[in-house]
Amino acid sequence: MAKNQQYCIPSHVAIIMDGNGRWAQKRAMPRFVGHRQGLAALKRIVRYASERGIETLTVYAFSTENWQRPQEEVNYLVNLIHETFSKEIGELHREGVRIVLVGDRSTLSSDILRVWDRAERITAENQGMTLNIAFNYGGRTEIVNAVKNIVTKALAGSISIDDINAELISEELYTSHSPDPDLLIRTGGEQRLSNFLLWQSAYTEIYVTTTLWPDFDEKDFDKALDSYSQRERRFGKVPAKELTK
Numbered sequence: 001m002a003k004n005q006q007y008c009i010p011s012h013v014a015i016i017m018d019g020n021g022r023w024a025q026k027r028a029m030p031r032f033v034g035h036r037q038g039l040a041a042l043k044r045i046v047r048y049a050s051e052r053g054i055e056t057l058t059v060y061a062f063s064t065e066n067w068q069r070p071q072e073e074v075n076y077l078v079n080l081i082h083e084t085f086s087k088e089i090g091e092l093h094r095e096g097v098r099i100v101l102v103g104d105r106s107t108l109s110s111d112i113l114r115v116w117d118r119a120e121r122i123t124a125e126n127q128g129m130t131l132n133i134a135f136n137y138g139g140r141t142e143i144v145n146a147v148k149n150i151v152t153k154a155l156a157g158s159i160s161i162d163d164i165n166a167e168l169i170s171e172e173l174y175t176s177h178s179p180d181p182d183l184l185i186r187t188g189g190e191q192r193l194s195n196f197l198l199w200q201s202a203y204t205e206i207y208v209t210t211t212l213w214p215d216f217d218e219k220d221f222d223k224a225l226d227s228y229s230q231r232e233r234r235f236g237k238v239p240a241k242e243l244t245k
Contacts, residue, residue: 014184014204020037023213039081040214045218055130062103078112082112089119116133139195181197183205186207188212205228
């Protein structure tokens with residue numbers, strides 16, 4: 001354990017799990033092998049994050065843009081996620097994890113929704129870590145849908161224009177049940193948000209590692225936590241050390 005981790009554990013960690021395809025390509029394997037290894041890494045990190053005292057973990061499992069990938073890969077990835085969580089619900093429930101799907105449910109098939117609805121229903125009262133699965137998720141779509149909901153309420157007269165503020169918009173997001181992320185980890189080396197938690201990440205600390213997601217393990221997670229623990233979160237304010245000068 002790095003020396004500062006015990007002092008400053010983030011409440012909410014978000015992860016962009018990038019690099020499955022590149023992991024497979026480096027080994028001259030089909031991309032689907034990388035996705036399967038990526039699911040194994042997710043299982044490992046979910047349990048470790050819970051052990052480390054993370055209260056909320058949000059993982060980017062499947063974006064609204066991922067539907068544009070080759071159909072064979074899309075079908076495999078969706079079925080793999082579907083199959084994995086169908087099998088893992090019981091164990092996660094026993095460990096006290098609460099599962100929540102965050103994403104656009106309106107375009108998902110009834111078969112997919114049935115799995116997520118069951119997972120949410122079974123784990124709804126759990127008091128352990130909340131695991132947000134960002135599936136069919138897009139940050140811009142999320143914000144657009146929030147605006148539509150607010151406009152509908154305004155037109156119906158249930159709220160006024162003066163009621164519209166940042167707090168109200170946050171309440172209409174898919175993640176309204178969770179605080180904004182303290183730390184966002186992106187694996188694979190790319191340095192962009194990729195349409196993930198755009199509103200929620202306004203003051204989130206970002207940690208990028210070149211480690212590809214299937215290789216990301218407990219030591220890598222601890223490195224991210226250690227980096228976070230050494231940062232001063234100012235939220236636009238003057239650093240405390242400058243105020244003393």
